[in-house]
Amino acid sequence: MQAVHFGAGNIGRGFIGALLYQSGYQTLFLDVNDTVIQELNQQREYEVTLVGTEQEIISVKNVSGINSETNPAEAIEAISNADLVTAAVGPNVLPFIAELLAEGLKIRMKSSNEPLNVIACENMINGSSILKKHVFDYLNEEEKRAAEQLIGFPNAAVDRIVPDQRNGNILGVAVEPYYEWVVEQTAIKGQRPDIEGITYVDDLNPYIERKLFTVNTGHAVPAYLGHYKNYSTINEAMDDEEIEGVLQGALQETGEVIVRQHKFDKAEHGAYIQKIINRFRNPYVSDYVTRVARGPIRKLGQNDRLIRPASLFIQLTGQEPVNLATVIAGVLLYENDQDDEARRLQEQIAEKGYEETLQSVSGLAANDPLIAAVMKQLNVMKR
Numbered sequence: 001m002q003a004v005h006f007g008a009g010n011i012g013r014g015f016i017g018a019l020l021y022q023s024g025y026q027t028l029f030l031d032v033n034d035t036v037i038q039e040l041n042q043q044r045e046y047e048v049t050l051v052g053t054e055q056e057i058i059s060v061k062n063v064s065g066i067n068s069e070t071n072p073a074e075a076i077e078a079i080s081n082a083d084l085v086t087a088a089v090g091p092n093v094l095p096f097i098a099e100l101l102a103e104g105l106k107i108r109m110k111s112s113n114e115p116l117n118v119i120a121c122e123n124m125i126n127g128s129s130i131l132k133k134h135v136f137d138y139l140n141e142e143e144k145r146a147a148e149q150l151i152g153f154p155n156a157a158v159d160r161i162v163p164d165q166r167n168g169n170i171l172g173v174a175v176e177p178y179y180e181w182v183v184e185q186t187a188i189k190g191q192r193p194d195i196e197g198i199t200y201v202d203d204l205n206p207y208i209e210r211k212l213f214t215v216n217t218g219h220a221v222p223a224y225l226g227h228y229k230n231y232s233t234i235n236e237a238m239d240d241e242e243i244e245g246v247l248q249g250a251l252q253e254t255g256e257v258i259v260r261q262h263k264f265d266k267a268e269h270g271a272y273i274q275k276i277i278n279r280f281r282n283p284y285v286s287d288y289v290t291r292v293a294r295g296p297i298r299k300l301g302q303n304d305r306l307i308r309p310a311s312l313f314i315q316l317t318g319q320e321p322v323n324l325a326t327v328i329a330g331v332l333l334y335e336n337d338q339d340d341e342a343r344r345l346q347e348q349i350a351e352k353g354y355e356e357t358l359q360s361v362s363g364l365a366a367n368d369p370l371i372a373a374v375m376k377q378l379n380v381m382k383r
């Protein structure tokens with residue numbers, strides 16, 4: 001079985017590629033990083049090291065790559081012949097892979113009636129549905145009708161902490177042992193892909209919101225407050241009692257929302273929160289605050305890990321989400337010249353000020369109580 005995966009980065013190699021190999025797939029990675037593609041084609045395998053109290057090494061074999069920027073024709077052909085397409089390129093990159101994907105799907109739909117599923121494995125709500133919309137921009141009406149019949153875009157939630165690799169080994173990845181890959185089975189066309197480790201569910205919404213608003217909201221706390229306090233790694237930030245306090249508080253706030261919205265059991269959710277916090281403390285995983293804080297404009301988006309649960313918390317409880325407001329203030333204070341979005345955010349702040357910038361990137365109305373709550377915390381932090 002042949003899988004085509006967009007994005008041979010951290011999660012692509014450290015999670016999706018490993019599970020696909022263990023389930024018997026040959027995986028062809030499409031990426032624009034030529035060094036990684038060349039190395040994949042030379043080595044034809046790489047190691048994923050599960051780091052915890054004990055180490056385990058998985059040799060991921062049957063892999064190859066195509067530089068989809070310099071060699072689009074081969075990439076399109078590979079897509080047209082695939083048994084499964086997956087992607088982990090980052091939410092902002094999905095529009096840029098859509099045309100190539102659409103070209104591959106057009107060829108496939110002309111030559112075969114075999115269904116195909118495309119799974120976007122990004123930290124976002126409705127990632128595959130959003131990718132589908134971008135792909136459909138490149139199809140005519142007849143192609144869209146055929147694609148509605150044959151091409152599934154099931155949404156997914158993926159969870160495994162895969163830090164940037166700084167060990168000089170281009171392909172090898174050190175990852176935490178924990179993982180979760182939940183896929184919306186109702187949107188699948190044809191047979192469910194038989195991948196060991198996927199949990200299929202009818203309604204993904206509770207799972208993606210629980211993941212995004214616990215793991216990713218939580219992760220944002222040591223990232224932004226850690227950077228604010230001059231720590232460089234998540235582990236260092238996790239040793240700071242004040243940060244730990246905001247983390248616990250923020251996850252109580254998002255927990256209130258998740259339990260009420262999705263009827264999760266309160267005690268079970270409490271245990272889930274503590275398990276997540278322990279994952280951030282894993283001393284064997286060395287993760288930099290700048291990776292976890294990357295893309296601050298995206299992270300202040302209306303449906304992302306901070307604004308959405310904070311808004312829902314206000315709506316549902318009528319109270320101020322003091323801890324989430326503190327993290328959002330931390331995002332507004334995030335300065336990092338190496339991060340394009342952080343630079344752009346600070347440029348906007350210099351031009352329009354914090355309040356107007358927050359409104360424009362989050363889509364919140366000027367009189368939204370969350371804006372006032374964030375400004376209150378920002379003033380405390382700037383003192």
Ligand SMILES: NC(=O)c1ccc[n+]([C@@H]2O[C@H](COP(=O)([O-])OP(=O)(O)OC[C@H]3O[C@@H](n4cnc5c(N)ncnc54)[C@H](O)[C@@H]3O)[C@@H](O)[C@H]2O)c1
Binds near residue numbers: 158162
């Ligand atoms: N790293 C994690 O811990 C983790 C965990 C869960 C989910 N995710 C999500 O997975 C996605 C990828 O994250 P990552 O950490 O692997 O990032 P990454 O930067 O390590 O990998 C992204 C890869 O996409 C490639 N890419 C960029 N533009 C491309 C294009 N046009 N076509 C093909 N490839 C392209 C990049 O070269 C890179 O190799 C994000 O949405 C992230 O939120 C990451």
Ligand SMILES: O=P(O)(O)OC[C@@H](O)[C@@H](O)[C@H](O)[C@H](O)CO
Binds near residue numbers: 161295
């Ligand atoms: O990938 P991002 O930028 O959306 O978020 C940064 C981290 O929180 C994220 O990559 C986590 O490590 C991952 O989501 C864990 O499953």
